[in-house]
Amino acid sequence: MGTCVTRRYSAFGLFREGLRGHTGWQPAWRSPQPKTRYDAVIIGGGGQGLATAYYLAKNHGINNVAVIEKGWLGGGNTGRNTTTIRSNYFYPESVALYDFALKLYEGLSRELNYNIMLSQRGVLTVSHSDAEMEMAARLVNAMQINGTDAELLDRDGVIARAPLLNRGETARYPIFGGVWQGRAGVARHDAVAWGYARAADAAGVDIIQNCEVTGFLVENGHCAGVETTLGTIRADSVAMCVAGHSGQLAALAGFELPIRSYSLQAMVSEPVKPCLDTVVLYLGTGTYLFQSDKGEIVVGGGLDRVPSYAQRGNPPMQQTVISGMLEMFPAFGQLKMLRQWAGIVDVVPDSSPIIGPSPLPGLILNCGWGTGGFKSIPAGGWLTAKLIATGEHDDISCPFDLDRFRTGRLIDEAAGSGIAH
Amino acid sequence: MQLFPCPFCGLRDETEFSFATEAGRGRPEPAAEVSADAWSSYLHFGANPKGATREVWLHAACGEFFVMERDTVTHMVTVQEAGEP
Numbered sequence: 463m464g465t466c467v468t469r470r471y472s473a474f475g476l477f478r479e480g481l482r483g484h485t486g487w488q489p490a491w492r493s494p495q496p497k498t499r500y501d502a503v504i505i506g507g508g509g510q511g512l513a514t515a516y517y518l519a520k521n522h523g524i525n526n527v528a529v530i531e532k533g534w535l536g537g538g539n540t541g542r543n544t545t546t547i548r549s550n551y552f553y554p555e556s557v558a559l560y561d562f563a564l565k566l567y568e569g570l571s572r573e574l575n576y577n578i579m580l581s582q583r584g585v586l587t588v589s590h591s592d593a594e595m596e597m598a599a600r601l602v603n604a605m606q607i608n609g610t611d612a613e614l615l616d617r618d619g620v621i622a623r624a625p626l627l628n629r630g631e632t633a634r635y636p637i638f639g640g641v642w643q644g645r646a647g648v649a650r651h652d653a654v655a656w657g658y659a660r661a662a663d664a665a666g667v668d669i670i671q672n673c674e675v676t677g678f679l680v681e682n683g684h685c686a687g688v689e690t691t692l693g694t695i696r697a698d699s700v701a702m703c704v705a706g707h708s709g710q711l712a713a714l715a716g717f718e719l720p721i722r723s724y725s726l727q728a729m730v731s732e733p734v735k736p737c738l739d740t741v742v743l744y745l746g747t748g749t750y751l752f753q754s755d756k757g758e759i760v761v762g763g764g765l766d767r768v769p770s771y772a773q774r775g776n777p778p779m780q781q782t783v784i785s786g787m788l789e790m791f792p793a794f795g796q797l798k799m800l801r802q803w804a805g806i807v808d809v810v811p812d813s814s815p816i817i818g819p820s821p822l823p824g825l826i827l828n829c830g831w832g833t834g835g836f837k838s839i840p841a842g843g844w845l846t847a848k849l850i851a852t853g854e855h856d857d858i859s860c861p862f863d864l865d866r867f868r869t870g871r872l873i874d875e876a877a878g879s880g881i882a883h
Numbered sequence: 884m885q886l887f888p889c890p891f892c893g894l895r896d897e898t899e900f901s902f903a904t905e906a907g908r909g910r911p912e913p914a915a916e917v918s919a920d921a922w923s924s925y926l927h928f929g930a931n932p933k934g935a936t937r938e939v940w941l942h943a944a945c946g947e948f949f950v951m952e953r954d955t956v957t958h959m960v961t962v963q964e965a966g967e968p
Binding site: 707709710713718719720721722723767768769770771772776777778811867868869 | 884898901902920927928955958
């Protein structure tokens with residue numbers, strides 16, 4: 463306690479610290495001991511959890527809140543994704559959700575006074591046949607009707623945006639055209655977690671790292687708090703924002719979820735000179751890639767096919783992703799890969815998230831994001847905070863209630879937008 | 884590349900296998916009396932355990948369905964058995 467933390471970052475402050483030898487910087491957030499009781503406890507100190515805490519304080523004036531993280535802040539999927547932000551989905555419910563997140567991202571650096579390095583360099587999804595072009599046109603039409611930006615590109619349009627693409631006569635996946643979303647892009651993932659953490663801390667939220675939830679406190683059938691490795695913490699309301707480990711916490715709370723956990727891998731190459739200024743996905747290979755600000759080529763693809771909690775990934779998918787990259791960009795055959803890693807994603811049958819009350823009253827769910835948790839952090843946090851504060855769904859989160867698996871009103875984006883996750 | 888044990892073919896590449904479902908989740912019957920909750924639970928829900936798990940797998944190369952016990956963290960296969968899940 464008593465640590466001086468909150469200060470405003472500015473160009474002047476940076477200049478002043480430069481003159482003082484950078485001796486005046488303070489920690490960006492406190493590391494308090496947990497209190498015995500909070501108005502709300504958020505399990506999971508990744509982007510979704512920290513954003514939930516931030517919007518609880520900002521939108522609803524609830525700042526007696528703790529965020530509990532079993533490891534380090536942003537060390538789960540928030541630190542393991544490939545940082546892409548987009549809203550190129552098919553169904554109106556999905557576009558409303560992901561475009562809400564994209565809009566919040568667009569103002570986030572200013573709002574949090576923390577540079578998240580949002581770079582709206584566009585996402586290009588390439589089609590390889592006349593039939594795929596029909597589906598691309600359908601997706602573009604749907605996106606435009608649903609109110610987000612989308613453009614149908616022909617072959618020349620695709621090549622103009624990514625000249626290094628394989629345009630040879632013998633290409634296994636020839637370029638016919640593609641879907642372009644210009645507002646999409648990438649942001650610095652750690653900065654999103656840190657920016658929300660700093661802003662939430664400044665609003666009074668306690669961020670407690672290295673504290674694992676070991677059970678739920680249930681009184682009269684109602685969730686009254688959590689048992690943790692640092693003792694019991696009581697709360698009026700509890701939310702779980704733990705991505706791939708949702709099934710594990712659900713088991714502690716005594717219910718099941720329509721979630722299966724899989725590894726999702728990514729890898730980066732050595733840094734090279736600028737050669738790719740957009741995000742490219744091939745429908746044919748399932749591989750997508752972009753070049754980071756440091757010059758590394760960041761590559762990702764589909765899920766490992768074996769249900770898993772191992773945060774490392776297996777070789778078959780690495781082979782698929784790399785061979786896909788070589789088909790798309792033959793010149794990248796000279797790249798040396800530097801690192802490979804994996805996160806555990808929570809895959810839902812309809813590839814859409816779950817936001818809403820759980821079967822245990824007093825416990826709110828924010829899970830099932832699959833491979834799309836990072837891009838939706840601001841929206842997920844905003845909507846989960848509203849559920850905690852008011853007990854009511856926002857119009858945007860209502861379709862994503864757990865109830866849809868009983869009513870059958872699924873939002874099947876794997877079929878809708880052809881993006882497998 | 885991990886090798887999984889097919890009861891019919893022996894050890895084969897993991898890419899030849901598909902996860903089918905958790906073992907022991909029988910289809911609720913008779914259909915006319917199955918509630919929406921029970922049907923939803925059968926279709927979509929699961930324990931998704933971290934650690935030891937018992938699952939039905941398909942070896943796509945020979946069409947054999949079988950039960951495999953393995954660990955979802957270490958990926959170690961402990962038991963494989965043929966026949967009805």
